[in-house]
Amino acid sequence: MKQISQSKKIWRRFCRNKLAILGLVxxxxxxxxxxxxxxxxxxxxxxxxxxxxxxxxxxxxLFGTDDMGRDIFARTLYGGRISLSVGLxxxxxxxxxxVVLGAVAGFFGGMFDTVIMRIADVFYSFPFMILAITISSIxxxxxxxxxxILGILSWPSSARLLRAEFLKLKNTDFALAATxxxxxxxxxxxxxxxxxxxxxxxxxxxxxxxxxxxxxxGLSFLGLGVxxxxxxxxxxxxxxxxxxILASMPWMWLPPGIAIFVIVLSINFVGDGLRDAFDPxxxxxx
Amino acid sequence: MKKQLVIVLLxxxxxxxxxxxAQEVPVLGGTFRYGTTVNPRGMxxxxxxxxxxxxxVIDVVYDGLIEIDANLQPQPKVAKAWEVSEDGLxxxxxxxxxxxxxxxxxxxxxxVAYTYMTILHPDYTGVRFGxxxxxxxxxEYKDGTQATVPGIEIIDDYTIKFSTNRPHAPLLSSFGYGxxxxxxxxxxxxxxxxxxxxxxxxxxxxxxxxxxFLTDQHVTFEANEEYFFGRPNIDTLVYQKVSQDTIPIFLxxxxxxxxxxxxxxxxxxxxxxxxxxxxxxxLSYSYIAFNLRQxxxxxxxxxxxxxxxxxxxxxxxxIREGFGIVANAPMPTASWAYTSEGIDxxxxxxxxxxxxxxxxxxTPGSDGILQKDGERLEFEFLVPDGSRLTEQMALLFQQxxxxxxxxxxxxxMEFSAAVDRVDAREFDTFTMSWSLAxxxxxxxxxHSTSLWNDPGFYNEASDxxxxxxxxxxxxxxxxxxxxxWQRVINYELPSMFLNYGVAIGAINERVKGIDADPGPYGxxxxxxxxxxxxxAD
Numbered sequence: 001m002k003q004i005s006q007s008k009k010i011w012r013r014f015c016r017n018k019l020a021i022l023g024l025v026x027x028x029x030x031x032x033x034x035x036x037x038x039x040x041x042x043x044x045x046x047x048x049x050x051x052x053x054x055x056x057x058x059x060x061x062l063f064g065t066d067d068m069g070r071d072i073f074a075r076t077l078y079g080g081r082i083s084l085s086v087g088l089x090x091x092x093x094x095x096x097x098x099v100v101l102g103a104v105a106g107f108f109g110g111m112f113d114t115v116i117m118r119i120a121d122v123f124y125s126f127p128f129m130i131l132a133i134t135i136s137s138i139x140x141x142x143x144x145x146x147x148x149i150l151g152i153l154s155w156p157s158s159a160r161l162l163r164a165e166f167l168k169l170k171n172t173d174f175a176l177a178a179t180x181x182x183x184x185x186x187x188x189x190x191x192x193x194x195x196x197x198x199x200x201x202x203x204x205x206x207x208x209x210x211x212x213x214x215x216x217x218g219l220s221f222l223g224l225g226v227x228x229x230x231x232x233x234x235x236x237x238x239x240x241x242x243x244x245i246l247a248s249m250p251w252m253w254l255p256p257g258i259a260i261f262v263i264v265l266s267i268n269f270v271g272d273g274l275r276d277a278f279d280p281x282x283x284x285x286x
Numbered sequence: 287m288k289k290q291l292v293i294v295l296l297x298x299x300x301x302x303x304x305x306x307x308a309q310e311v312p313v314l315g316g317t318f319r320y321g322t323t324v325n326p327r328g329m330x331x332x333x334x335x336x337x338x339x340x341x342x343v344i345d346v347v348y349d350g351l352i353e354i355d356a357n358l359q360p361q362p363k364v365a366k367a368w369e370v371s372e373d374g375l376x377x378x379x380x381x382x383x384x385x386x387x388x389x390x391x392x393x394x395x396x397x398v399a400y401t402y403m404t405i406l407h408p409d410y411t412g413v414r415f416g417x418x419x420x421x422x423x424x425x426e427y428k429d430g431t432q433a434t435v436p437g438i439e440i441i442d443d444y445t446i447k448f449s450t451n452r453p454h455a456p457l458l459s460s461f462g463y464g465x466x467x468x469x470x471x472x473x474x475x476x477x478x479x480x481x482x483x484x485x486x487x488x489x490x491x492x493x494x495x496x497x498x499f500l501t502d503q504h505v506t507f508e509a510n511e512e513y514f515f516g517r518p519n520i521d522t523l524v525y526q527k528v529s530q531d532t533i534p535i536f537l538x539x540x541x542x543x544x545x546x547x548x549x550x551x552x553x554x555x556x557x558x559x560x561x562x563x564x565x566x567x568x569l570s571y572s573y574i575a576f577n578l579r580q581x582x583x584x585x586x587x588x589x590x591x592x593x594x595x596x597x598x599x600x601x602x603x604x605i606r607e608g609f610g611i612v613a614n615a616p617m618p619t620a621s622w623a624y625t626s627e628g629i630d631x632x633x634x635x636x637x638x639x640x641x642x643x644x645x646x647x648x649t650p651g652s653d654g655i656l657q658k659d660g661e662r663l664e665f666e667f668l669v670p671d672g673s674r675l676t677e678q679m680a681l682l683f684q685q686x687x688x689x690x691x692x693x694x695x696x697x698x699m700e701f702s703a704a705v706d707r708v709d710a711r712e713f714d715t716f717t718m719s720w721s722l723a724x725x726x727x728x729x730x731x732x733h734s735t736s737l738w739n740d741p742g743f744y745n746e747a748s749d750x751x752x753x754x755x756x757x758x759x760x761x762x763x764x765x766x767x768x769x770x771w772q773r774v775i776n777y778e779l780p781s782m783f784l785n786y787g788v789a790i791g792a793i794n795e796r797v798k799g800i801d802a803d804p805g806p807y808g809x810x811x812x813x814x815x816x817x818x819x820x821x822a823d
Contacts, residue, residue: 048685050604067674068681140697223671227696229681242531242674244554 013277020273023266030263034080043071045078046229057251064251066239075231076255082232083260086147086216086225087209093151095205098158103189105159106166117163120156128153129218136224146225150212161204165197199278203271210267217260233260312799312820317522320816321537321545323530323672324701325501330488332464333405334412334480336738337705338721342525343505345813347388348464348490351379351398353814356805358724360458364393364465364491374453374759379461381444385514387467388495395446399438400468402448406435409477413737416729417460420450420756453759456725464490493518493817502527509817518817519799530674533792537561543794543821544810548675549609555792563792567620569806570787571613572676572719574667574683578742578780580714582663587646589779593632595639595690596683602785605678609790613783615772616720616728620786620806622761623726623768629776639690648691656691664693668708668716670701676717679784708740716740719787726768728752732775743780796822 014020033040043061048068057064063072105116132149139145169175170193178192179185213233219225220234228235233256240246240253326339332348335341351365362368365379385393405414406424418424422437439447450457467489474482488496491514494507505525509518528536528545534554536542538561547555547563556563576583576592583589602610614631617624648656648663656663669680677698684694694715699707707713720731730736733752734744751771758764791808793800799819800809810816 046685048681050600050682053604068678137700223698227698228677229684229696242550243534244551 010277014273017273017276019269020276023269023273026262026266027270030080030259030266031084033077034084037074037077037081040077041071041074043074045070045074045231048229054249056249063255064249066236066252067245070231072236072251072255075236076233076259079231079233079236079256080259080263082143082226082230083213083216083234083263086143086150086232087213089147090150090154090212090216091205091208093148094154094208095158095201097152097155099162099194099201101155102159102162103166103194106163107170107185107189107193109167113163116159120159123153123156129215132215132219133222133224136219141219141224141227143226143230146216146219149219150215154208154212158201158204158208161200162197165200166193169193169196199274203275203278206267206271206274210264210271213260213267214264233257312519312818313822314519314820315521316821317524318520318544318797318816318819318821319524319526319542320813321526321528321533321542323528323533323545325527326499326505326525327702327705328499328501329485330496330499331479331482331485332466332490333401333410333414334485336413337702342813343488343496343499344464344490345492346494346507346523346816347488347492347496348466349385349492350462350464351381352458352461354459354462354724354807355814356801356807356811358805360462364398365461368458370458375451376447376449377458377461378441378445378447381446382514383444385491386512387491388489388510389467389470390512391467391469393465393467393491394443395440396443397465397468398446399440400472401463401466402438403435404466404471404476404479405463407476409475411477411480413730414463416733416736417456420452420454420457422449422451453757455756455759455764456723456727459723459725464492466490494523513817515817519820520816523816530672534558537792537794540794543797545792546808547790547792548673549607549790550675552607552609552790560795561792562795563790564802564804564809565609565788565790566804566808567611567618567806568787568789568808569618569620569722569724570719570789571616571618571722572717572784572787573613573616573781574715574717574784575708575713575741575781576779577711577714578744579711582658582661582665583714585646586778587642588648588663589782590632591639591642591646591690592687592692593779593782594635594642595692596686596782597634598632598784599634601679601682605675605682606785606788609788610785611788613786615776616732616781616783617726617768617772618722618786618806621722621726623765623772625765625769625772627769628773636686636690643690643692650691654691655693662693663691664695665714666697667694668697668699668704668713670704670718671698672701680717711740711742717784721787727756728768728771729756732780741780743778745774745778745780748774748778798822 048070050069052065053067053069055061055065061071061073063076066072101116105113132153135149136145175188175193178188216225216232217234220232221238223238225234226232236256237253245252322339322342324339326343327337329335329340330343330347332344335344349364351363352360353363355361364381364385366382367380369378381395387393402418404410405418406427408428408430415428421435423432423435424437426432427435437449441447470489471484493510493513495510497506497508499505504527507523509521511517526542528542533545533547534551537555538558552563555561576589578584598612602612611619614629643656648658651657651662667680669676680696684696687694704716708716729752731738732743732748733739734749748771751767751774755764755767755771758767789808793809797819800815801811
């Protein structure tokens with residue numbers, strides 16, 4: 001029998017999940033489209049032209065124009081850049097905090113564990129959106145603040161996850177072996193245990209990106225996320241809020257609305273696919 | 287210009303189309319809901335408040351000696367009559383007997399004296415001293431060198447005399463301030479009045495009694511059954527907080543009876559059928575203020591260049607959909623002192639703007655932003671949120687500035703937070719608007735000593751003209767002085783003026799007894815008619 005590496009096995013299992021593949025394709029599509037936005041449209045997403053305001057979709061403006069006469073197709077593309085990067089960066093922030101704190105809590109236990117986990121509990125006990133709104137109104141809306149707020153508020157879940165993994169793994173033979181031959185704790189933690197705890201983390205990070213995109217949209221919709229004129233899907237929806245736009249100019253809110261819906265759904269498919277693929281019990285069914 | 291004509295025609299057609307219904311008998315009872323989009327700050331004290339929205343509350347809770355009618359003329363209120371001495375230096379007010387505050391205590395000349403003495407008091411924290419500093423002995427009292435003000439003299443319980451040491455043209459129209467109940471406030475040191483509990487639970491002698499104020503919800507009043515001039519026809523008055531976006535729904539569902547709508551809602555609201563709309567030129571203007579304490583804005587060329595670089599006509603024509611008139615000085619078209627003679631219109635000219643900036647020593651840096659001596663021409667623009675049109679204006683401004691090499695960072699902020707920043711002078715630029723008093727005297731906003739002079743404007747000629755304007759009692763000569771003053775401001779541009787207000791009042795057709803041919807104060811004459819209107823079923 002040919003030896004297959006672990007990652008290849010996972011990839012094969014992932015490929016068998018049709019929804020996950022669909023999600024991945026859509027996700028890659030969105031990423032490409034956002035990255036190459038300048039090549040796909042000639043319009044500057046922030047450039048208003050009041051003489052062309054509120055135009056329905058046409059050959060000139062594929063998705064029409066908004067109330068400032070800006071091209072909605074361009075804004076949707078560039079908005080994707082911002083929404084995706086807010087999602088990725090905030091998850092990056094939450095992971096880096098969560099990984100360190102979770103690893104320390106799980107590995108050392110005792111006081112470290114108690115203190116860190118109680119702090120996590122405190123973060124958990126606040127309603128997320130309300131806290132985000134409060135912080136954002138204190139520090140003022142900006143892209144970076146949004147990233148930082150979302151990142152800082154969501155670290156406890158990855159910390160908890162990692163702590164549980166560390167509790168389980170720190171008494172395994174390989175970890176004990178590493179400790180016994182004199183590896184220092186940080187080496188044991190990050191070189192030996194962490195790689196084995198990566199799969200649940202990856203799944204939760206993927207799903208975290210989706211929820212960060214949603215939260216960014218929510219904050220921006222309330223005017224507390226990405227400030228104008230930069231487009232994000234959330235603040236595009238915010239601009240489409242007045243009744244007459246909702247009722248008679250669907251081109252202003254359909255593109256960002258659909259984009260958010262589709263991307264969050266596809267990230268969730270990918271996350272589910274990853275979880276199933278990583279799950280060793282799936283092997284039984286092969 | 288065309289748009290202006292359209293508006294005038296519209297005004298004309300509308301005033302024709304609203305036929306005043308035959309004398310109907312007022313119906314008692316019901317709740318009238320007056321929509322507002324901004325919260326009051328909770329300073330319901332007529333001599334201390336500074337925000338229009340606090341003024342809304344004060345308007346119905348208090349009565350002043352006089353009130354200004356729809357034609358901008360002073361009319362008797364608490365004072366049944368007044369007498370001006372021949373030399374114009376003395377005014378004697380004769381008060382109605384039997385006017386009572388909401389707690390039942392009678393209003394006398396004592397209360398009137400308390401109200402105006404407090405404004406002159408050395409510890410007074412408000413901004414209105416300048417309105418009355420010409421009263422005999424006012425300055426000495428303020429400075430603490432004298433214990434009384436000879437210029438305020440109680441003749442008897444119902445007669446009070448004010449005398450000035452120089453002619454003061456706007457004097458009579460300044461006596462509209464709500465009269466405070468001395469028996470409730472006299473024991474509080476004037477310096478602590480600002481924080482008095484009273485300011486949140488006001489008691490006056492006006493047509494409505496204050497009931498409650500809930501931020502972001504409403505301010506409620508009940509009819510003052512004992513109102514001296516007759517009980518209001520409605521039982522309850524509510525100032526209902528509404529978000530700009532939901533105004534049409536609130537009107538449609540009869541959840542508000544009156545509100546000023548923004549131009550982009552005009553078509554939608556006029557389609558509602560049971561809502562009548564009135565268009566009127568208001569005594570107001572909007573502006574973008576520069577912080578002149580900063581070196582870059584201290585240069586008049588920079589201010590003029592920024593003004594040339596902003597397409598205000600486009601803003602009025604497209605964003606305001608023609609409802610408004612581009613302003614070039616702080617004197618609205620609705621005022622008798624307005625002039626267009628010798629006023630530079632600063633037509634949009636980005637090329638000229640760029641030239642002026644380069645002449646002033648600003649050169650493009652590597653990022654395209656203008657620089658001078660290492661300082662980038664980049665500033666924060668404080669924009670109170672809540673109004674979509676203001677937001678759009680801000681975006682257009684940002685883009686227009688970018689075109690001439692100026693970087694503008696938008697800072698959207700809740701209205702009262704923005705006011706706090708402005709009061710603390712922590713701003714580069716901000717936008718707001720002024721609703722003006724009936725007298726064109728610009729002292730309280732533009733004199734260099736005035737606390738409302740937010741930009742920090744000081745100009746000798748301007749100060750001198752403002753002072754002259756107050757002294758001159760001949761109307762034609764006064765008009766000339768203010769025309770000169772407008773030309774000074776038009777050149778100096780301590781703020782960039784955006785537009786004079788053209789307001790649209792939307793009112794439910796069940797509301798009767800309104801002014802169907804509104805002047806600058808709209809169909810309810812500010813809030814004066816609230817106690818006279820009634821609701822048909």
